[in-house]
Amino acid sequence: MTDQLNAREAGAAVDPEAAASAAHTMTVVADDATRRGATHHVSETEAFAASATAAADAADPGTQDATLRGPWDRWVPEGPARTWVNWLSVAVSIYLLISAVNLIGGGFKAATGDQAEQLFAFASNPIVALMVGVLATAATQSSSTTSSITVGLAAGGLPLEIAIPIIMGANIGTTLTNTLVSIGMIGNKEDFRRAFAAATVHDFFNLIAVAILLPLELMTGYLETLSGLLANAFSSVTGLDTGRADLIGTATEPIENAMAAATSGVPAPWGGILMIAVGIALILFSISFVGKVLKVLMVGRARRVLHTAIGRGPVSGIASGTVVTALVQSSSTATSLMIPLAGSGTFTLRQVYPFTIGANIGTTVTAFLAALGLSGANASFGLQVALVHLLFNLSATVIIFGLPFLRPVPVRAAQWLANRSAENKSFAAMWVLGVFVALPGLLIAGTLLF
Template sequence: MQTWPKPFRWLLLALLVLAMLTAVSLIGGGFKTATQDHAKQLFEFASNPFMGLIIGMVATALIQSSSTVSSVIVAMVAGGLPITIAVPMMMGANIGTSITNTIVSLGHVSNKEEFQRAFNAATIHDFFNIFAVCIFLPLEIAFGLLESLSGLLVSVFSTGATAGVEGFNPVKALTSPFIDMITLLTTQLPAVYDGLARIILGLGLIVLSITWMGKIMKSLMVGKAREILQKSLGRGAVSGITSGTVVTVLVQSSSTTTSLMVPLVGNGIVTARSIYPFTLGANIGTCITALIAALSITGPNADLALQIAFVHFCYNVLAVAVIYGLAFIREWPPRLSYQLSLKVAEQKVYGLAYIVGVFFVIPLAAVLFVA
């Protein structure tokens, strides 16, 4: 891919963004058609916030892309999924995405000291995201904090689509020809199958487009991203968080950003503690994908789609502000990850048990318990 001409890669990137926006519209329209406006009843099992959290977490751990899952959630909200169900799903996606850099750390398993450092660096992200859920999920259940804050942001940035004053939308103008062509083919089917066909096509397209967007962005920006990383380390928390945000926006993947740092720590180039703020910035930077996805939504649920994208943004910003901003909580994620890494370095099987247990066994056991 590096050998491809740069103008061609930029053109391909633009086409992939268009494909992603088309996919989001397809999923939203298909979801609405398939459920016949009964999305709430369909997801009644996920009305328990813990179920929503687990769905988002396991889906992201399996796909290994919070960008994909968050974009799908935006599309489902546009199709009628209640936002109260979607909020915990977004939180779960944050935990699920942590699995990628934890798996990357296993590449150092042959060297005890390197493995300890790499596992320490990887699991800081895990513990931070788990603490964020422990703090903000109860606040959301009790007070609807994120839903209220995101609603305020929507009132500021709303396009007026819900009021029926929908003006020219360049995203809709670009995606409509493709959506209309696919809809023309699928409308020959019964409503449920019509909707399912569009959802399946949309899911395939969104996974494909976001995967290739990440690859193209990496080929275009990874050198710049590494330069930003090296310049930011050791320059303070604000610099680290800002740089982590910028790098993640550049490469369109928080997993890529955090995984870039694991080998650096494993090889002793930087310390796990020094990359902590950079990791937090990655959480904020990954919100850009859901916000872009929300731009493709028009119609009565456009503001709700934008709201769930803002939920993702508010959640990550507040998590950084609270956990890193409060001195007595700030050191918990790095301390716990360090203690865990010492045990895993001694008994490597604990590392595998940790990944399988935290990301799959515990969530699935919780599903059985809640059900």
């Protein structure tokens, strides 16, 4: 009995950072094994499985239980009750996280009024239209909203040559949300490194997609042509009643309404700015808290079950991202939910990567359903824009993820930026402000001036 107690005390003395470092080392070894497996013609799925297994077994579960301490350990006795409290706190933290994202979007709308939608009036050429898509989506915190607005404008006569780059810009702008979410783990260098890499892999994938497909579209018009053919095939089903239950919006509406009521007496734009500040504070709190709890929960069987559901391989990862995003009707929400899992070490960057690609595909469902509900002479143009969104994301998946020499580029770029940002937080600030604010704003302003 004494030996058991001594052993437990010795395990409890292990530095959690050392355990995390050991897990990180094993992940690197697993990645090396993956590369060697590719040389010996090991399948991609087997490589993912090997990586997942190595990550899960990096430390003995019993040791993890002994060394990792959750926020409730002091208050709730060990046993099933503590497990239930931990899982309940994860659910509440995720609810607060999603509510915080919606608060930021609502705050931007309150602070800017109709100016976000008025941005579309500046879309005079494809490059400016691309930047309008980035800024509008960053302001509304929803690519689905930007896509739906663009669908309506296309049905009202917006040229497709302008609508298509706006859709591409929306894909870039939507990645701001999970980048902001990753900042919630900035207090722990290694957690932030993993979380920021998981967030920015989405940035780099979409930036590369636009860099390849926008010039291709301007030269060939293949998206406009192919979407037109498909729109004609679907033209008989427009004008449908596509009323959809927005489960996420309904669930988080009470917090947004309460905050809107609390700031109703504050003059514009300060009421909206206050909502944004509260949203950011909620993100920082919820991500920090859920990260600590997940480190305790995501061991043993729970970790293996989650890896089986999402992290078994590229195909299952893309499928999971597509389905989850289609259900919650927001790629921002779906990818943001992966950030604490990545930051806590539950998933590796190579496992998060396919999920984010699937989220790109799943988010097109919202605009497609909105287009099916249009009626009138120009309804087919709205449907065509929605199909462009789908075809663009499918093309990006086939080209970037399908070509072996392009597939690792977003991962390597995200790792490079995350390493720099973990050592110097100004890199993260410059990335966010540069990509999502300064560059789009300067290009639009330059067009207006010259």
